[in-house]
Amino acid sequence: MSVEAGSSRKRKRFGSIVIDTQPLKVPAFRRLWIGTAVTAIGSQLTTVAVPKQVFDLTGSSGWVGLTGAVALVPLLVFGLWGGAIADTVDRRKLLLFGNTGIAVVSALLWLQAWLNIGSVWVVLVLLALNQAFFAINMPTRSAIVARLVAPELLPAATALSGTMNMFGTIFGPMAAGALMPVLGLPTLYLIDTIALLLTLYTVWRLPSMPPLSGQVRRAGLRDVIDGFRYMGTQKVLLASFVVDIIAMVAGMPRALFPEMAERTFGDPPGGGLALGWLFAAIPIGSVVIGLFSGWLGRVRRQGVAVVIAICAWGVFIVGFGLSHTLWLATAFLILAGASDMVSAIYRQSILQAAATDEMRGRMQGAFTVVVAGGPRIADVTHGWVGAAAGTTAAAAGGGALVVVLIAVAVAMLPAFWRYRAAAVVE
Template sequence: MWLAGLVTVFGSFLTFIALPLQLKELTGSALAVGAVGAVELVPLIVFGLYGGALADAMDRRKLILWTEAGLAVLSAMLLLNTLLPHPMIWPLYVVAALVSALTGLQRPALQAIVPRIVAHEQLPAAIALNSMRWQLGAIVGPSLAGIVIAFAGLPLAYGLDVATFVVSLVLTAGLSPSPASHDAEKPSLRGIVEGARYAWGRKELLGTYAVDLAAMFFAMPTAIFPFLADELHAPWALGLMYAAGAVGSLTVSLTSGWVSRVHRHGRMVVLAAAGWGAAMAVAGWLDNIWTVLFFLAVAGGCDTVSGLFRSAIWDQTIPDELRGRLAGIELLSYSVGPQLGQVRAGGMATLTGVRTSVWAGGLACVAAVGLLAVSLPKLMAYDQRTDPHAEAMRRRKAAEAAGPGAVAEAA
């Protein structure tokens, strides 16, 4: 599954760069390019929640396979449109919305299947590996996309994306079936509400969602990086600014052996999110491009630390029968925040200036995270060694390893 995701992430970054570039070439409008984010948001929210319910109600392997096949078809549609004598604009928006919908359906299943195939005590390591996979793609993918598009054109970029989905399908087909629990209900609004009610009742879980939303909303300035590069008189460094965060993230993932020795996961979520905001604030104050890049990398590393411990809390404490629905809620927490953060950064930059938008957003992030830490003491007190939900999951995993009789006894 890790290899399948690694192959797919490279192909997806090809399309991630190619689609807005094609829109720019066809329309010449920045507004038309920015509208892609708008058409993606609603399908992601709706199908992310429904995908979580599906992941609890059907075989997760089948759901991953079918959505991966659908994503391959959508990439093929982009390729066919590009090969037309006069490529059309509307299919780009339609495909962007459908890709967002299928991603919303797929990601909860991808996340929910991990605790089934990884031992409980090895989940933090698995989370770090998955994070590293994305970071490798975030660094190498855009660079590869730029080279492919510049020297071979958009058709090859879309064609390579289709090829990566085919490889991913072959690898994913090798997974064992991952059927729903025997008492799983059909996907329904009531089931989605049940998952939301469970999350609301677990204040440490609620805290992880709230901290991530606050951090991304206040301190996610990537939308204004082109303008920041101009203000720093370093337009040549724009690509480095986009890659700096991923470099910091990759550094953390490659040195993440220490994660398994930390038990107060809630505190680490809060401290790392505050570090993300503080690093962004410093980057907004500085004039030297190299120190700005350094603190953008520090921010990326802090974001990864927070993400590792958020995922550890999720994967080590949520019951399997709710895992998909909670993964759908998690998808919203780490996807909607960045989308809204781009709007915040752009709007504030228009009103107050680019650099003010960056440093003020960073300070607002620190303040918001601090307020949440005070308001959610259960998050700060969380300890995976003594938390009753984590202990119940450990007993359940041990019982599953011992056999069906032990599972019934543990339940």
């Protein structure tokens, strides 16, 4: 065998492992992806700043947990309704509306912090508004992807978008932990606002995307109900939502991060690197899997893969809860993030395979509610349990509960365990 042939074979093997960048050759998708890249870090600054500001104002993980309850209601309402709207109007215009709303709220968060108003209720009200616009924005952005790239490029496009989001959730929290003591918490909100304003241009350059039927209309309650009826006919898709709810509600310990960073791992009261590492660790594991996701397409028993990945998530969260050193806690969270990304890739693949374009916005809305709403319920439960019983019991107990509940779910939903992909991606 020649040297050239050997090198070509190695490149082919490597190419089947690393992430596929072909969708970036499509100009419209590239603009959408660049906009995601710009805001990925900025949005995470706000994600860290809000719970940190609430903890600074109250000194309680219970109040930090309350942020999850405050965010959950608008997320549920506008996630489902926003997904229905995305199926009935020009998705580009709706995305512009959502991005503009998030930018305005981010500017208001900066203003209240800069003026040092000192009211936790002002922060919570602005958080609720932020989540309302977020819930409209996310299903719309996800539904757009399938209109910009060819069907065979959808898995790669999903991996690119997801990996960039996770990339931001690594460096955003780490930057927040490093910048907060130097620039102050208000500056984090300001940076996010500027990033969101820059993103509006990339969204403006997207093509118009009205419904394929050509009929633009208002979305009402009936459209949301139709989405639930459709979901009921897709049993495997419904089961994929159930197992993710279990993983996130029982096992996501992020409401405990501010308290653990300060009282377990020794951060100063004003914030520090431990807080940044805790928020960044799960995304680090997710990005590693995303960058080397080429092999995942060759797994056919995707239901089994999701179950194993979620159980691994639970076990690693137990390890995190029992850790008393920052490096060990971070390592367990990185492994948990890797497991969660495997689960997410397969669940999104199942969604893309099951949903038609007429229902894609509503299914993405439901997906947004599950993926983003589950952790917010977890914020409430972990925050309250952490305040009552301690962070170790809240985190480790939640991880163990994940494994138990997944075993029960698989016993009740055997069709999901038997689910196989229609074809192997070579």
